[in-house]
Amino acid sequence: MFTLLVILLMVSSVPLPAKAYQNPQTLPDEWGQYGLGDPYVLKFNGYYYLYVSTRDTDDGVKVWSSKDLVNWSYRGLAATDPITHGAYAPEVVYWNGMFYMYTSPAGKGHYVLSSTSPTGPFNVVTGNLGKSIDGNVFIDDDGSFSFYHAAQGRIDAAPMSSPTEIGVSASTGVGMGGWTEGSTVFKRNGKYYMTYTGNHVFSKGYRVDVAVSTTGPRSGYVTDNTNPVLIRTEGPTVGLGHNTVVTGPNLDTHYMMYHNLEGNGIIGPLRHLNMDRIVWNNDKMIVQGPTSTDQPNPEMPVFYDYFDRSAIGSNWSNVNGGNWGIYNQELMWQNSMGSSTWYKQVTASSSASDYTAEFNMKEMNRGTSTNPRYGATFSYTNENNYGVALISSKNKRLETFFRINGVDQAWQTFDLPADFNYSKWHNIRIEKSGSTFKYYVDGMFKATRTANVGAGKIGVLTEDTHADFGYTAFNNDVNGSSAWNASKPIPGTIEAVHYMKGGEGVAYHDTTAGNLGGAYRTDAGDIRLNNEGLFNLGWNQTGEWYKYKVNVESSGYYDIDFRMATSLDGAQIRVWDGATDLTGIVNVPNTGGWDNWKNISKKKVYLNAGQRELKVEFVTGEADFSRMTFQKNVDVTSVSDNFNDGDDNGWTRFEGTWAVENGEYSAASTGPAKSTFGDSGWADYTVEADIKMIDSGGDGGLLVRVSNPSHGTERGQNNYDALQGYYAYLTTSGVSLGKMNYNWALLKSNAQSYSTNTWYHMKVAVNGTNIKVYVDDMVTPKIDYTDNSLNPFTHGKIGVRTANKHTHFDNVSVTP
Structure with missing residues (x-):
């Protein structure tokens, strides 16, 4: 039997830093012994609202609010109607002044509830x-x-056909083979992204995949080659899934909000809230x-204002007059009408x-003028240099x-939806990158314009209109650039x-003028798009660093x-932490x-814990x-097991069905069967074993990494490939190597003749x-x-596996 080394991890009693969060998170007033499952987060007017599944024994949908995605305040029951008994996965969208909640009580169809407030009360507005x-x-x-x-x-x-009318369903083509749930769809740079969760909620292999479509929101999806994008089956958090994707308070970073499994509570699974940053390389979500x-x-914007005070204050400057004020410590208003003057308030x-x-x-x-309107101004330096986006x-x-x-440059106009209600809250978003401006209204991409204006x-401004203005903010990031300074x-x-x-000498040292590849960033780093669909640093010369x-x-x-x-010989790199050479050449x-x-x-x-700056030098x-x-690096120790001790x-x-029989490790299965050993931090090693196929069908062999x-x-799943790693296996017709990543890819085969009831090494x-695979001949x-x-998988445990076969294993050994 293998000798086990137990490592006790000491948990520090020192409180977390004031500006740090840690997964999983426990919120006030969770559903007792049920926690927070199936989290959905809505952002509205600068605030985040969190909704979760309801405990099976209770009515109502709970809601929390936050400004920063970390500090949550319980806001009570957003809905109390009996139809919300055991409400599964409530999600809320805002449209034209109304909040619509979609939920499936105990999984028995869907109902729509509506409210004029994100905290409710939500009332049922449809049948099942x-x-x-x-x-x-x-x-x-x-x-x-x-x-x-x-x-x-x-x-x-x-x-x-409307927020309360759902048509006939059809397959999106997206799925995990077994039960698939918890989808979230969003759009970025013209592409539709769908995240979704697979298998049973009680499985530690509950996980998140992503698929991307360029043709439309309900079809044309292609699964990403980095799936799963979120998984952990061993360690402090397991069973991760049913996520939401939401833009963080810095206006640029996407965050994945999801739950983890902490066992079976008194009623249903016990789960808690988790959050991790999403970064982008080209169109790949990471x-x-x-x-x-x-x-x-999560970072807050450089400037933001909730108008949660009684006076406008010094952070704003008035341009051209108007009658401005603060209402109820929640918004800024301007009500002068009868003139075509643009009354403005601009930030200091x-x-x-x-x-x-x-x-x-x-x-x-x-008002009654030719074109009363209201909206936003940006890139404003004076009355001779600025842009505007106005709603008419x-x-x-x-x-x-x-x-x-x-x-004055030419006006460009873009239609809004026919049912757009201008008396309700709407959101304008401006993304500026170089001379390109992108315009969004309520998250809907409306236009791109080019203009040579800068910082x-x-x-905000009005023209012959009484308008209210809510949360207003800007941040010096766009299209995912917040990833650059994130830890x-x-x-x-x-x-x-x-x-x-x-810039040069601070963040990098580049010896060539400008961005030679002309891609992704506008500083002097040389960047190109490669054949793997990622941006990479190119033209790296002697002495350059990042x-x-x-x-x-x-x-x-x-x-x-x-x-x-x-394509050249002699390249060398190394990594520094300050003045410390971490890697050598x-x-x-x-x-x-x-x-x-x-x-x-x-x-x-060797790396020291905490936030650091690493330098990669060419x-x-x-x-x-x-x-x-x-x-993490874990030393591989020579170990062996001949199973002679009977366990x-x-x-x-x-x-599968596993047993130790007469000093042999036996697996019998009409499906998959696997058993693993070791540490997921193991990297390079050799594993050997004797293998005897009892049945003529199926396969049996060794797992690595x-x-x-x-x-x-378990629980009705049917995934033969529920691991990440490689499988080298025998059949009666040969030896093969495959890659398992909760799916299967055959990498290479070698036709041979192998017999049942015969030991092979x-x-x-x-x-x-x-990866080299030997059978009997240990040289070639x-x-x-x-x-x-x-x-590629470069670290992981070893294991033995069989599929649709009775197989025996003996004399398993691992050496560094």
């Missing part, structure tokens, strides 16, 4: 509209609605998690040249305009192009995989081409750099991304395979 659980609503740029819900093996979707140690709180502070701004507003009354209730459209150096103030969690993956802000902000989970040794490509071999990407590993690098030569992945202590059994294993057939050697491998894919 049917559909399965976990309803999700997406509003497209044209104001059309789609409804999504769970189905067996997939997510279905239906068009909606969840920086799951985390379970303290992380920096100015944005950077690139920024995102948000404005909330509604029309109380309009008379013309039913968004109207945009620039004045540059005193010269400036933001503000990336380690362990985790860091995109090379997410180096710090600060800095990265990181948040190291704990002090200790880590392994780093650098994803590099070069790391040689980067010629990979055979600038788009021939390979992982270059540096083992056992010492000599030239190589392109895509990303680096940090994983399998130290092994973790999953599916195993992480996140779960039971693939298999050896699998893993070194970096190379039957399979020699290098995984140069974007997501």
Whole structure:
């Protein structure tokens, strides 16, 4: 039997820093012994509202509010109608002054409730509209609605003719094979993203995948090659899923809100709230998690105002007069009418040249002039230089305009939905990147304009209109650039192009003029789009360097995989923490081409815990750099098990029927069966075992680099591939190697003839991304395979497995 080493982890009693959060989070007034399941977060007028599933024995839907996604206040029951008894996965959308709640009480069809407030009271406004659980609503740029819900093996979707009318459902083509639920759809840069959760809620392998469509919100989805985007089956948080994606308080960062499984409560599963940052590289969504140690709180904007006071104050400056005031410590108003003058309030502070701004507003009354309107101004330096985005209730459209150096540019107008209610709260969002401005109304993308204006103030204005203005903010980030100065969690993956802000000599040193690739960033870092669909740093020369902000989970040794490509010999890199050389010289071999990407590993690098700045230096030569992945290093110790003691202590059994019989480890299964051993931090090792196939069908063999294993057939699931790792196996017709990532990919096979009831000795050697598989002949491998894919597995446990077969194992050993 394997000797087990038990490591006790001491939990510090020191309180978390004031500006840090830690998953999982416990909120006030949760459903007792049920917690917070299926979290949904709505952002409205600068506030976040959280809704969760209702305990099966109770009526009502609870709601919490927050300004920062961390500090939540319980706001009571948003709904109390008996129809909400055991309300599953309530979600709320805002449209035209009304909040619509969609929920499936105890999974028995869907009902819609409505309210004029996000905290309720919500009242039932439809009968039972049917559909399965976990309803999700997406509003497209044209104001059309789609409804999504769970189905067996997939997510279905239906068009909606109004917020309370749902059409006929059809498959989106998205699913995990087994039960699939908890979809969330959002749009970014013209592409539709659907996140969704798979298998049973009580499974530790509950996880989140993502699919992307370029053709429409209800079809054309293609699953991402980085799935699962969120999973953990072992450790402090497991069973992660049913997520929401919401934009953070800095107006730029997306966050994934999800629950974890903490066991079976008195009534239903016990779950709690979790949150992790999403970053982007091109169109690829990357969840920086799951985390379970303290992380920096979401950043607030550079400027924001809730108008929660009695006077406008010094943060605003009046332009051209008007009658302005504060109402009820919740909004700013202007009510002078009868003139075509643009009455403005602009901020005292100015944005950077690139920024995102948000404005909330509604029309109380309009005058009789040619075009009464109200809206936002931005990039404002004076009356001769600014832009505006105005809403015209008379013309039913968004109207945009620039004045540059005193010269008026052309007006451009964009229609708003026919049922747009101008007397209700609406949101204008401006994204400025270089000379490009993107305009959104209530999250609907409406226009792109180009104008040569730069940094400036933001503000609000009216023309012959009485208007109210709510939460207003700007932040000096756009299109995901907040990732650059965010502290990336380690362990985790860091995109090379997410180096710090600060410019030459502070965030990077680049010896060439300008961005040679012309992609992604406007500073002097040389960036191109590569064949893996990611932006990478290119043209890296001797002496150049880039800095990265990181948040190291704990002090200790880590392994780093650098994803590099070069057609030249002699490239070298190293990593610094301040004046400390962490890695020494790391040689980067010629990979055979600038788009021939390979992982270059540096083992056992000591990192100190906490927020730090790491510098990647190109010492000599030239190589392109895509990303680096940090994983904890755990020494591999030589161990063996011949099962002569009659037990399998130290092994973790999953599916199938396992037993120790006559000193042999036996697995019998009409489906999958696996048992694992070791540490997920193991990297390079050799595992050997004797294998005897009893049945002629199916397969049996060894698992390597195993992480996140779960039971693939519990509670009605049917996933043969419920782990991440590689499987080297025998059949009567040969030896094969496959990759398991909660799906299956055959990598390589070698036709051979193997007999049942005969012992064969298999050896699998893993070194970096190379895998060699030997059978009987321990000198010449039957399979020699290098995984140069974007997501090779470089760390993990060992295991034994069989599928649809009775197989015996003996004399299992692991050596470094």
